[in-house]
Amino acid sequence: MRVTPQRAHVWQILAESGAHLGAEEVWERARDALPGLELSTVYRALEALREANLVVESRLSEGPALFEANASSHPHLVCERCGGISHPEASPEVARGLLAALAAGSGGFEVRELHVVARGLCPECVRREEETVPVTDAS
Amino acid sequence: MRVTPQRAHVWQILAESGAHLGAEEVWERARDALPGLELSTVYRALEALREANLVVESRLSEGPALFEANASSHPHLVCERCGGISHPEASPEVARGLLAALAAGSGGFEVRELHVVARGLCPECVRREEETVPVTDAS
DNA sequence: CGGCTTCTGCTAATAATTAGCATCTGCATG
DNA sequence: CATGCAGATGCTAATTATTAGCAGAAGCCG
Known part of the structure; x- marks a missing residue:
């Protein structure tokens, strides 16, 4: 290049x-x-x-x-509320675990790249959610 | 709806x-x-x-x-050669393992949805690759 | 059945990315 | 250090994927 x-x-x-x-x-x-x-x-x-x-x-x-x-492709955590993107603290280990799990369960597929995206709430937004709706399940 | x-x-x-x-x-x-x-x-x-x-x-x-x-969101295997999409044989277990690994390593992030995409070669294309380049490492 | 709300068809717009082409430039080489 | 050329850039235009706006049609609740 x-x-x-x-x-x-x-x-x-x-x-x-x-x-x-x-x-x-x-x-x-x-x-x-x-x-x-x-x-x-x-x-x-x-x-x-x-x-x-x-x-x-x-x-x-x-x-x-x-x-x-x-x-290195590594896991991503995407907050559905604030849109923030972060990486798991234990990224390398997690990634290794993921690769191992996949390798074991993918029967002959040769994994070259792994993309893991977890969507949910980041710690901050979890806290904010709890403040708004303090009860565990407000059905 | x-x-x-x-x-x-x-x-x-x-x-x-x-x-x-x-x-x-x-x-x-x-x-x-x-x-x-x-x-x-x-x-x-x-x-x-x-x-x-x-x-x-x-x-x-x-x-x-x-x-x-x-x-249910589950892992996907995408073949880089033929573009085929498949699911790991052991999808549920793999997914469970992934979730566990992530939960353990993501420090307070509340995972709601998990997207796992492995890119690589499907068994068929691995075979075809080996036919073309039979030696393990042809450098 | 009537009415309110939501959905559909239709058209047009937007967002994200890629393509084409003439010109310029990094860099290997003499 | 000059030079040739593959490959990169600027510029414009095109494509692709998706969303928006609006009038009329059609679910569904009573």
Whole structure:
């Protein structure tokens, strides 16, 4: 893969932020340094970086695909209320456990990449929910 | 949710095929019985069915979202070569294991829905790959 | 059966991503 | 260090997937 300022910046933005960003967000941030940058170039850069295993693409929720500067695919926790994305504390172990479980139960399928997305409530939103509806089951 | 012929057919198609279908595929099949059916209606029907927990929506690969008539979210195996989608033989156990692993490692996050997608090679394509490149590592 | 609400068909719009093409540029090589 | 060329970029336009708006039709509760 050829190294260009555009790709370097896209990569740097993802690496430094450590966040899950959509193509358009990356674009906005990158334009600070590269004013003429085109959105389509960002898409192509992200594709190149993904093929080079430098970023991971995932479609965690509705809307645009999100990119992250982390080669290993790991579990994601998506909060249905606030939309926040986090990683389980014990990501590596969890991932290993998941892989093992899958390998054992998938009969001949050769797993190369694992995407795990758990949807639910993040600790913060759980707390807020409990404040609003203090009773355990308010049917 | 109001029951209409359109929704009933959409549901029936997903239930009887047991497959992962995109909105457009559902539409094509449903038009046999309901010639005037609109694609946008199919989208709305799928949304209603999803909210009623009668179908599961997942974005397994590129392209359109796929719908399946199965309330419980379960692991998916997506073949990168042939695009085929299958379920691990031991789906329920695997899913249980995954949930347990996640619950243990996600520190206060309340998991409500779990999406697991393993990408790789299905047994068939593994075999075909071995025929083409018989040596284990052809570097 | 009547009425209120919800759904459908139809059309148009939006969002996200990809394609085409001329020009430019990283970089391997002489 | 100049040079050639594969590959990248900017720019524009097209596609794909999905949603929105609105008038008329049709479930379902009484």
